[in-house]
Amino acid sequence: MSIQVKNLTKTYGSQKALTSITFETQSNHIIGFLGPNGAGKSTTMKILAGILPADQGECLINGINIRLESIKAKQTIGYLPxxxxxxxxxYVQEILTFEANLHRIPNPKNRIQQVISLTGLTQEKHKRVHQLSKGYKQRVGLAMAIIHDPKILILDEPTSGLDPNQILEIRALIKELSKNKTVLLSTHIMQEVEILCDEIIVLDKGILKDHFLKSDAAIRFPNQSMEEIFVQLTRS
Incomplete structure (x- = not known):
């Protein structure tokens, strides 16, 4: 359940969003995907999810080339933009039924109820999406991302704009999901990285600055907090 990126390059007009980035993640890890605004995180995630084409390079999802076997690769990916x-x-149950049908899930009613229970939407399932708080809307997005039981989850700032209680709830859900999935998680919250992540990838201006196991951080960056490490790696 690994993600492999080889020499990935993407340009928008005259602006280079990604410059030959290469990394490979481990399986069943939560990978913190970090960088300042404009670093290229969302662009990379969209390419990995098969939404954007890369100009150059390869992306392998569980060994499947996203460019050559797009549908097969996407079947193993859950993406929350x-x-x-x-x-x-x-309605919550309706939107999950719609998503389940898109994925042609056999016996969708059972799977929908499993996902509703897992994401804590049981009390909200008969409400329309616009009636939900932002925290519950994020839960619906996560439920849609996992309805087909993907092995790779790509989550782009899933706790952005949530209140402290909602953040704790979504973090706990991500931790639970990571027990049998690999999660690529973009965030600006360094506390979140400390709590959740097993691996750290840092981008800046479209360039890969570092990739390390969080368990090695104390050796590689002695006496530094994650915030200090981030600043050190991304300071111009």
Missing amino acids: ENNPLYMDM
Whole structure:
């Protein structure tokens, strides 16, 4: 359940968003994908999810090339984008049924109930999406991302804009999901990295600055907090 990126390059007009980045994650890890605004994190995630084409390089999801076998690779990916686009007039159960049908899930009713229970949506399942708090909307987005039981989860700032209680709830859910999935998690919250992540990848201006196990951070960056490590790696 690894993610492999080889010499990934992406340009928008004259602006280079990614410059030959290469990394390989371990399985069943939560990987903190860090960098300042404009570092190239969302671009990388969109390429990994098969939404954006790369200009150069390869992305392998569990050994499957996302460019050559797009549908097969996407079947193993769950993606929650930063803005979490949802159909606001649908009911929670309805939107999950719609998503399950898109994935042609056999016996969808059972799977939908499993996902509703797992994401804590039982009390909200008969509400329309627009009636939910932002925290519960994030839960709906996560439920849609995992409905087909993907092995790789790509989460772009899943706790952004949530209140402290909602952040704790979403973190606990991500931790639970990571027991049998590999999670690539973009965040600006260093405390979140400290609590959740097993691996750290840092980008800056489209360049890979570092990739290390969090358990090695104390040796590689003695007496430094994650915030200090981030500043050290991304300071121009």
